[in-house]
Amino acid sequence: MSGFSATWLALREPLDLAARNKEVEAAFFEVLPAEAPKILDLASGAGSTVAALAGEKPDIQWTLSDYDADLLSVAASRKYATRPASLQTREIDLAANLMELPFDGVDAVTTSAFLDLVSETFLTQLVEAIVLSGKPFLASLTYDGRTGFEPVAPLDQELRDAMNRDQQTDKGFGPALGPKAAEQAIALFEARGYRVISGTSDWIIGPQHEDFVAEFLPGWVGAGVKQGAQKSRADDWLKSRRSQIADGAFNMTVGHLDLAALPA
Numbered sequence: 001m002s003g004f005s006a007t008w009l010a011l012r013e014p015l016d017l018a019a020r021n022k023e024v025e026a027a028f029f030e031v032l033p034a035e036a037p038k039i040l041d042l043a044s045g046a047g048s049t050v051a052a053l054a055g056e057k058p059d060i061q062w063t064l065s066d067y068d069a070d071l072l073s074v075a076a077s078r079k080y081a082t083r084p085a086s087l088q089t090r091e092i093d094l095a096a097n098l099m100e101l102p103f104d105g106v107d108a109v110t111t112s113a114f115l116d117l118v119s120e121t122f123l124t125q126l127v128e129a130i131v132l133s134g135k136p137f138l139a140s141l142t143y144d145g146r147t148g149f150e151p152v153a154p155l156d157q158e159l160r161d162a163m164n165r166d167q168q169t170d171k172g173f174g175p176a177l178g179p180k181a182a183e184q185a186i187a188l189f190e191a192r193g194y195r196v197i198s199g200t201s202d203w204i205i206g207p208q209h210e211d212f213v214a215e216f217l218p219g220w221v222g223a224g225v226k227q228g229a230q231k232s233r234a235d236d237w238l239k240s241r242r243s244q245i246a247d248g249a250f251n252m253t254v255g256h257l258d259l260a261a262l263p264a
């Protein structure tokens with residue numbers, strides 16, 4: 001088990017699917033082989049990348065990787081709107097064994113909601129593996145540090161700053177890049193001669209996402225408190241946000257960046 005439950009990933013998936021940047025995806029699709037591309041997906045969780053891309057390109061042959069066997073089994077057994085051509089899973093601790101993955105044996109590499117968890121050392125190793133194999137890479141939904149609320153409240157910025165500090169703590173790969181991950185990945189790929197197309201993929205959260213926010217906000221505030229936000233003020237902030245949610249008067253955006261890194 002990882003810290004990511006299948007229930008949580010299912011709650012966020014509709015927001016992820018709506019947010020994904022179609023231009024970035026189109027640039028990635030353009031360089032794939034026309035028929036039956038083999039794609040290696042990193043940190044696949046419950047198969048959100050498959051759910052996102054299968055409709056656009058149903059003949060993908062997927063290899064999903066993650067260290068959470070339960071999530072991989074959800075990914076392997078779930079019913080996708082469009083059934084992929086084939087799907088196999090590989091249980092692997094990416095922090096320890098990244099280089100065991102078959103970068104040379106696939107046509108492309110993908111990931112989603114993952115790069116912000118990793119360290120600079122791991123990201124450099126990953127970019128190196130992708131560049132040496134000459135494969136295109138699609139990284140979707142990397143958190144980029146922007147979080148906004150409507151209506152605004154005095155504590156928003158302090159909580160967001162604290163939360164962003166928490167994003168840079170160790171998530172199993174050493175100190176995480178957090179909000180700096182996508183920009184760092186772009187710089188590393190460009191330095192190796194790759195062409196990078198990037199664009200935002202923000203979550204636009206409104207009254208219709210009440211179940212998601214009920215789960216998301218307490219964790220978000222808790223992480224901020226862990227990083228120094230004052231608990232009593234944070235509790236008041238959450239109480240007031242809960243009443244806005246109940247009134248259908250709460251909106252939030254969470255900034256992400258998608259990027260396609262393509263061999264020259």
Ligand SMILES: C[S@@+](CC[C@H](N)C(=O)[O-])C[C@H]1O[C@@H](n2cnc3c(N)ncnc32)[C@H](O)[C@@H]1O
Binds near residue numbers: 009042043117
């Ligand atoms: C935020 S979830 C994203 C899952 C999926 N890509 C998605 O978009 O829904 C992060 C994923 O990274 C996986 N993960 C975290 N650390 C890992 C590690 N060291 N090795 C393999 N997978 C890891 C977790 O199990 C989880 O599935």
